Amino acid sequence: xxxxxxxTVAAKVRTRVGRxxxxxxxxxxxRGTKGQNARGSGTRPGFEGGQTPLxxxxxxxxxxxxxxxxxxxxxTSQLEQxxxxxxxxxxxxxxxxxxxxxxKVKVIVKGDITKKHVVKLQFAxxxxxxxxxxxxxxxxxxxxxxRPAKQKQD
Numbered sequence: 001x002x003x004x005x006x007x008t009v010a011a012k013v014r015t016r017v018g019r020x021x022x023x024x025x026x027x028x029x030x031r032g033t034k035g036q037n038a039r040g041s042g043t044r045p046g047f048e049g050g051q052t053p054l055x056x057x058x059x060x061x062x063x064x065x066x067x068x069x070x071x072x073x074x075x076t077s078q079l080e081q082x083x084x085x086x087x088x089x090x091x092x093x094x095x096x097x098x099x100x101x102x103x104k105v106k107v108i109v110k111g112d113i114t115k116k117h118v119v120k121l122q123f124a125x126x127x128x129x130x131x132x133x134x135x136x137x138x139x140x141x142x143x144x145x146x147r148p149a150k151q152k153q154d
Contacts, residue, residue, distance in 0.1 A: 108128055
């Protein structure tokens with residue numbers, strides 16, 4: 001490739017507004033004559049010149065629905081009531097400690113734990129992990145169990 005064959009794109013020259021009449025965008029600099037928009041940054045979004053804005057005029061519904069995933073809490077005293085062995089989401093759901101096995105679950109210290117458990121859940125507080133290990137068990141963090149995909153009907 002030769003120097004004279006290079007395809008270059010000329011940089012667009014920035015317009016310097018408000019720099020005198022001869023500059024082409026001088027005096028009012030494209031802002032018209034007087035008024036609120038000529039004197040600064042204008043108004044905030046939704047402002048209607050002092051009239052009550054549409055967002056405030058519309059009726060509101062009570063409450064809102066949060067999209068944050070719910071983390072259910074299980075206490076160490078509740079783990080004590082379960083038989084020893086492996087504790088996971090399905091076992092907690094079967095015993096009625098969580099609403100369903102597909103939610104996130106966190107273990108928190110409340111009460112004592114003496115049985116040896118292998119706890120396979122999503123979260124646990126540091127004191128809860130220490131209490132489980134003190135009882136001879138272990139905590140294994142596991143990812144949230146996904147719901148099975150629905151079968152498409154033909």
